[in-house]
Amino acid sequence: MRIPKIVILGAGYGGLITAVRLQKMVGVNEAEIVLVNKNDYHYETTWLHEASAGTLHHDRVRYDVDSVIDRHKIEFVQGTVVEVNKEEKKVILEQGEVTYDYLVIALGAEPETFGIKGLKEFAFGITNINSARQLREHIEYQFATYNFEEEKKDERLTIVVGGAGFTGIEFLGELSNRIPELCKEYDVDFNKVRVICVEAAPTVLPGFDPELVNYAVATLERRGVEFMIGTAIKECTPEGIIVAKGENELLEIKAGTVVWAAGVRGHSVIEKSGFEAMRGRVKVQPDLRVPGFNDIFIIGDCSLIINEEINRPYPPTAQIAMQQGEVAARNIVALVRGKEEMESFVPDIKGTVCSLGEDDAIGVVYGKKLTGGKASFMKKVIDNRALFMVGGAGLVLKKGKFNVL
Amino acid sequence: MRIPKIVILGAGYGGLITAVRLQKMVGVNEAEIVLVNKNDYHYETTWLHEASAGTLHHDRVRYDVDSVIDRHKIEFVQGTVVEVNKEEKKVILEQGEVTYDYLVIALGAEPETFGIKGLKEFAFGITNINSARQLREHIEYQFATYNFEEEKKDERLTIVVGGAGFTGIEFLGELSNRIPELCKEYDVDFNKVRVICVEAAPTVLPGFDPELVNYAVATLERRGVEFMIGTAIKECTPEGIIVAKGENELLEIKAGTVVWAAGVRGHSVIEKSGFEAMRGRVKVQPDLRVPGFNDIFIIGDCSLIINEEINRPYPPTAQIAMQQGEVAARNIVALVRGKEEMESFVPDIKGTVCSLGEDDAIGVVYGKKLTGGKASFMKKVIDNRALFMVGGAGLVLKKGKFNVL
Structure with missing residues (x-):
């Protein structure tokens, strides 16, 4: 008798939680589980700003998929997904094909450049380990x-960060701590260095409490970061960026480094596979399945969930992806066991903390506003919690952050 | 009464030894001493291959001039020498002028590219800290x-080293140890990396004992270095190099990195100042003064001394520069004290050791051939000796190499 085959695409936060939960809940004779991922490692997307600035080594930001999955229960395929063929129930990889009975798409996000000229070619991203x-x-x-x-050439020492959202600000927090080290390393006068944050929106960290935003801006400005708010990047060139200043005026900012940290979208495989989506994100049912496809779950950054309170989508976060992974795993177990009733996903937002470097942060945790050392401590608790959920205390000991307060 | 002014140009091996010897021998009322150097630090030219390969941090390779000179006795001027005006007895700096009664030119070497097209623009050098x-x-x-x-692009991982002389081989020794680390750091397959040494002469390390040369080549080949001997670089381009293969055939080698380590010449200030010179090196008198100029000493890589035994110039080495510094200092003291008789410089070549990385080397010390750990030990003794001569035991403790055998 053939047992059903569960295929999980992506070993990010959502995919990996789904996999480790399934391997606990499903017997080897109950279902076959396949996990597909481009790399043989998982990386902490929410820690990439540290690896990008050079304040945390990238090996601290990743771990082998093998170290958290049980190879007796899960077959791991290292491969790059090209497309999902929903009709034939198979996944096309660059390296071959995988058929499925149940599919979990957890491919994560891609940078969104909003069609701004030159960004793809000349700007750097905080996207993955590479x-x-x-x-x-x-x-x-x-x-x-x-x-x-x-x-x-002083412009070599100018770094433009496009975007004052979560990623942009967290990166600026690390970068502004790293710059004095770089100045020392290369005998460079600190006053020659410019770090400029350009944001099209009228505020830094839209959606955050204004008091916390002011704290963040003041902290970063004290470290030398310049903010250009309400300023749209019109073009990125090999020499820097061109921004709109007021209605008609254009301004060129020469910069040796331009980092684009102003937006993500769902994975392009979503559109390529013919799913109905907005910027690569599929509005899934409460049970996390795709409307019309009872065998396909989409979780994490490729899924779209509406926050009914404000009638806007929840932002794509690791917190939500992991909570979705838990629900997807339980719903798949139910399906495998022939049950009809599905659990609905309800986000449980415990808090949001935005790091400003090693020992400073701002955030709201359980409804309480935090800044400075306390917020930074909570950030590390959150980071360690993600490790704990995937790999238990062992993974926290191996990869956790302990240099607190 | 005006006391004579001694000006030393350059704080390399020769200049710094001259300075520290003079500050011991000359009283403050006897002469004024000025040391001019482009940087406020001295660097170990003979250790640069390590900093260049990334096996030793560049801060281990330099120390502040201030830490070895007595500022009560020596005035230090940080400046870049443009020209020596021998007639008006003054030195033109980018930042001003300095007059002298006695001058020591110890400006060191510059890379010699023999007019090969593109080398200056596209090849890297092992020249200084920067x-x-x-x-x-x-x-x-x-x-x-x-x-x-x-x-x-596999060619990104190809490194061409032009020159199989001392610097080239020492750099290859470090680089071939560093490559496996880089492969690990960036998830790169070791087999994709190519390190190619291109040498126009018919042998590696010309002048060295053939048995030792064979040891060096075999060691480096075992670590993956490819040798193209008897092969001249015709051109360096942004994409790599073009070499002559046989009489008429040209071969392009694509390489992300081209390092030129095949020759040095004396400093260009020598020619600019109108000294009679061969590739920037002035054939000095036995007392190290310039023929016709009783007030100008030239030592180190800008001087040319003939080895009478083989009727060829001694190669420019730190060993000779330091020994010349000792003699120049004594001769200047004699001149300041009104003595006519000058000491002649006689090189005392104690040995030559060529490093092949952290714990391997080849060399001849006191006439004895050495390879492997013993040679490597002697290399560190030599490196520490240079520190000792300038700054005594204190400097050796601070900057010395102790990870021996």
């Missing part, structure tokens, strides 16, 4: 090159 | 970029 370490090395190379050249 | 850390970062950036790009 882009993080390349960005770290690019910045270091600019500093290393500065004194090497007889004719000094 | 170029060393830029080369280190450039190589690291190539590795960091490799996996970042969707379409892999």
Whole structure:
């Protein structure tokens, strides 16, 4: 008798939680489980700003998928997903095909450049391990090159960060701590360095409490970060960016490094596979299945869930992806066991903390506003909690953050 | 009464030894001493291959000039020498002028590219602190970029080293130890990396004992280095190099990094100041003064001394520069004290050791051939001796190399 085959695409927060929950709940004779991921490691997307700035080594930000899955229960396929063929119930990989009875799409996000010219070609991203370490090395190379050249080019020491959202601000927090170290390493005058945050929206960290936003801006400005708020990037060039200043005026900012941290969208495989989506995100049913496809779950950054209170989508976060993974796993177990009733996903937002570097942060946790050391402590608790949920205390000990208060 | 003014140009091996010897021998009322150097630090030119490969941090390779000179006795001027005006007895700096009664020119070497097209523009050098850390970062950036790009460019992982002389081989020794670390750091397959040494001469390390040369080549080949001997680089391009293969055939080698380590010449200030010179090196008198100029000493890489035994110039080495500094200092003291008789410089070559990385080397010390750990030990003794001569035991403790055998 053939047992059903569960295929999980992606070993990010959502996919990995689904996998480790399923391996506990499903017997080997009950279902076959396949986990597909591009790399043989999982990385902490929410820690990438640290690896990108060079304040935390990228090996601290990733761990082998093998270290948290049970290979007797889960078959791991290292492969890149090209497309999902919903009709034939199979996944096309660059390296072959995988058929499924139940599918969990947890492929995560991609950068959204909103069609701004040159961003894809010339701006760096905080997207994955490869882009993080390349960005770290690019910045270091600019500093290393500065004194090497007889004719000094100060623009080498200018770093533009596009976006004052969560990723942008967390990256600025790390970067502004890293700059003095880089100045020392390469004998560069700190006053020659410029870090400019350009944000099209009228405020930093939209949606955050204004008092906390002011704290964040003041902290970063004290470390030398310049903010250009309400300023849209019109174009990115090999030399820097062009921004709109007022109605008609354009301004060029020369910069050796441009980082785009202003938006993500769902994975392009979503559209390529013919799912109805908004910027790569599919509005899923309360049970996390795709309307019309009872065998396909979409969770994490590729899913869209409406926050009924404000009638707007929840932002794509690790917190939600992991909670969805738990629900998806339980619903699949029910399906495998022939049950009809599905559990509905209800987000439980415990808090949001935005890091401002090693020992500073702002956030709201259980409805309480926090800044400074306390917020930074809570950030580390949250980071360690993600590890704990996937790999238990062992993974927290191996990869956790303990340099607190 | 005016006391004579001694000006030393350069705080390399020769200049710094001259300065520290003079500050011991000359009383403050006897002469004024001025030391001019481009940077406020001295760097160990003979250790730069380590900083360039990234196996030793560049701060281990330099120390503040201030830490070894007595500012009560020596005035330190941080400045870049443009020209020596021998007639008016003054030195033109980018930042002003300095007059002298006695001058010591110890400005060191510059890379010699023999007019090969593109080398100046596209090849990296192992020349000073700035170029060393830029080369280190450039190589690291190539590795960091490799996996970042969707379409892999294997040539990013090809490093061409032009020159199989002392610097080239020592750099290859460090680099071949560093490559496995870089592969691990950036998830790069070791087999994709190519390190190619291109040498126009018919042998590696010309002048060295053939048995030792064979040991060096075999060691480096075992670590993956490819040798192209008797092969001249015709051109360096942004994409790599073009070499002559046989009589008429040209071969392109694509490489993300080209390092030129095949020759040095004396400082260009020598020619600019109208001294009679061969590739920037002045054939000095036995007392180290310039023929026709009783007030100007030239020591180190800008001086040319003939080895009478083989009727060829001694190669420019730290060993000779330091020994010359001792003699120059004594001769200047004699001149200041109105004595006519000058000491002649006689090189005392104690040995030559060529490093092949952390714990391997080849060399001849006091006429004895050494390889492996023993040679490597002697290399560290030599490196520490240079520190001792300038700054005594204190400097050795601070900057010395102790990870021996």
